[in-house]
Amino acid sequence: MPEKILIVDDDIDSLKLIGLMLQRQGYEVAAANAGNQALPKALAEHPDLIILDVMMPDINGYEVCKRLRANPETKNIPIIMFTAKTLIDDKVIGFEAGADDYLTKPTHPSELASRVKAVLARSANTRRVEAPTSSRGMAIGVLGAKGGVGTTTIALNLTTAIAQSGKENPIVADFRLGMGTLGLYMGMGRSTGMTNVLSKPTAEIRPQLLETELVAHVAGFRALLSSSRPRDAMMNFSPDALSAVINGLRTLGRPVVFDLGSGFNPIVARVQREMDKLLVVIDPNGVTLAVARELIRELDANAPGRTNVVIVNRAQSSTQTPWQEVEQLLGQEIRAIISAAPELAFQAAEAGKPIILMQPNAIVTNQIMKLADLVAAPQGAGGSEMLA
Ligand SMILES: Nc1ncnc2c1ncn2[C@@H]1O[C@H](COP(=O)(O)OP(=O)(O)OP(=O)(O)O)[C@@H](O)[C@H]1O
Numbered sequence: 231m232p233e234k235i236l237i238v239d240d241d242i243d244s245l246k247l248i249g250l251m252l253q254r255q256g257y258e259v260a261a262a263n264a265g266n267q268a269l270p271k272a273l274a275e276h277p278d279l280i281i282l283d284v285m286m287p288d289i290n291g292y293e294v295c296k297r298l299r300a301n302p303e304t305k306n307i308p309i310i311m312f313t314a315k316t317l318i319d320d321k322v323i324g325f326e327a328g329a330d331d332y333l334t335k336p337t338h339p340s341e342l343a344s345r346v347k348a349v350l351a352r353s354a355n356t357r358r359v360e361a362p363t364s365s366r367g368m369a370i371g372v373l374g375a376k377g378g379v380g381t382t383t384i385a386l387n388l389t390t391a392i393a394q395s396g397k398e399n400p401i402v403a404d405f406r407l408g409m410g411t412l413g414l415y416m417g418m419g420r421s422t423g424m425t426n427v428l429s430k431p432t433a434e435i436r437p438q439l440l441e442t443e444l445v446a447h448v449a450g451f452r453a454l455l456s457s458s459r460p461r462d463a464m465m466n467f468s469p470d471a472l473s474a475v476i477n478g479l480r481t482l483g484r485p486v487v488f489d490l491g492s493g494f495n496p497i498v499a500r501v502q503r504e505m506d507k508l509l510v511v512i513d514p515n516g517v518t519l520a521v522a523r524e525l526i527r528e529l530d531a532n533a534p535g536r537t538n539v540v541i542v543n544r545a546q547s548s549t550q551t552p553w554q555e556v557e558q559l560l561g562q563e564i565r566a567i568i569s570a571a572p573e574l575a576f577q578a579a580e581a582g583k584p585i586i587l588m589q590p591n592a593i594v595t596n597q598i599m600k601l602a603d604l605v606a607a608p609q610g611a612g613g614s615e616m617l618a
């Protein structure tokens with residue numbers, strides 16, 4: 231199989247020229263013509279090497295390079311930076327940003343060929359032996375912009391919807407230590423699996439142990455629940471224990487949905503990078519939007535270039551919120567809207583049953599099923615249209 235090379239350059243002529251050179255040398259070629267396309271393209275194409283132009287109008291190559299290095303899926307892909315400049319300073323910045331090699335424009339085909347070959351050979355030698363990502367379940371974090379916006383409700387119903395689709399074996403995990411309401415919404419309030427697991431030494435937190443703490447729901451998913459004993463909120467555990475829980479669950483469930491509570495709390499700060507997708511739940515209130523805007527900035531700073539998906543919960547058609555203005559305010563596209571269904575939500579909570587099982591034909595059920603399709607799709611896939 232030929233090695234695949236992703237070329238990122240805003241200049242179409244340059245893209246074509248380099249693409250052609252590489253194709254003639256027997257490589258498979260993928261292209262992106264803007265900096266912000268590089269990461270999604272890399273996630274979708276799994277290239278063996280990325281050739282990155284430095285000067286691009288939207289995001290420059292150094293920034294793109296940093297984002298690629300910050301993502302666990304793309305951090306080991308070798309990068310050759312490509313620039314019209316020959317200044318030594320630029321090379322230093324490039325290497326600091328994580329580039330493997332440097333080329334200056336215009337480049338002779340033979341020079342391009344020899345650099346590409348050298349970098350690919352080096353990376354084949356040093357390639358770390360890691361479990362292929364496809365054998366691990368996707369990690370989906372659900373985080374409220376503030377408390378009470380419906381984070382737990384979304385996490386539970388999303389997992390139920392994925393289970394309903396029949397293809398997968400999802401797990402939902404509650405990281406709300408001492409405030410675990412997930413089990414209550416599932417009609418299984420007494421289980422405290424997460425608390426039990428986190429009280430063990432990190433080395434003991436393995437899939438076998440996690441398996442014994444999972445509870446099964448009739449709807450076809452399993453759950454790792456947190457206690458609702460208030461004191462457990464102050465529990466001490468090492469940050470590595472969180473990673474051990476996430477990694478272990480990812481060997482058991484496909485995908486794993488995490489209730490991360492709300493705000494930029496210590497758990498989300500620590501595990502954000504381990505989430506393949508992070509769903510930020512908001513509601514259409516001014517106060518929520520104000521804190522959501524700050525939260526999204528903080529999340530972007532903590533883990534640049536990650537997939538954040540904004541979901542509006544409890545939307546009311548009577549108050550026509552101008553979504554475009556909200557998107558502008560948040561600096562982030564709204565990817566799903568879940569209608570307000572207060573009576574149904576109330577009944578479901580009383581019955582200890584996910585909303586979508588209470589009323590399979592409700593509008594909210596349909597909206598949550600669509601959300602499940604969107605988030606359970608492989609990374610980089612999925613349309614950009616809004617789901618309403
Ligand atoms: N789409 C909806 N329509 C109407 N009510 C909803 C909707 N989604 C959730 N609710 C209700 O809103 C309340 C809060 O939901 P939930 O407990 O899921 O929020 P949360 O953000 O997880 O809260 P916490 O910050 O306490 O963890 C619950 O009473 C729930 O039934």
Ligand SMILES: [Mg+2]
Pocket residue numbers: 381382383406411491
């Ligand atoms: Mg909650």
